[in-house]
Amino acid sequence: GAGVSQTPSNKVTEKGKYVELRCDPISGHTALYWYRQSLGQGPEFLIYFQGTGAADDSGLPNDRFFAVRPEGSVSTLKIQRTERGDSAVYLCASSLSGSYNSPLHFGNGTRLTVT
């Protein structure tokens, strides 16, 4: 079956612009995660959804970052007033329930470049 899908795969934007990154999780997965991976680093947690609600948003770096999952399926990560330091690969993952026995399934990521 289809895995986690992320669009676009690449996004180039100018400093100060607004961007939206989309994640389509595996059908039926209630848990959804956003991670950010900078060059040479491991993935860094941003936010976790259980259903429609953000169960843990403590990883969002500042109020320029916001994410939604209005119907408990597709999620959108929104970044306002982008800065060059936001350049990274943004990874989305989903799991069946968010519990230990529910492994994370990752998407291919969106590579964001802020010029």
Added chain:
Amino acid sequence: AQRVTQPEKLLSVFKGAPVELKCNYSYSGSPELFWYVQYSRQRLQLLLRHISRESIKGFTADLNKGETSFHLKKPFAQEEDSAMYYCALKASGSRLTFGEGTQLTVNP
């Protein structure tokens, strides 16, 4: 706060040689430890988790609470094992904390 350390960014071995990828963690509670792998041009995927005590693709990892380590081992490396390996820890809640990763290259 939890932290995962992978001291080697790069590791190179010859085919058939043993390989050990090191992972150390800091966490005051009982952690859940994982190894994730990313092959070239593929997405990040789960390799194994400590509680399952499983061997996947010949790899094993033992949680050593005394040394706070979760090293990944394989007795005979294969060229197809070349990939980026990430150690990850799940403390409280559902978030994973990843190490910086080790790029393993298995030479013919």
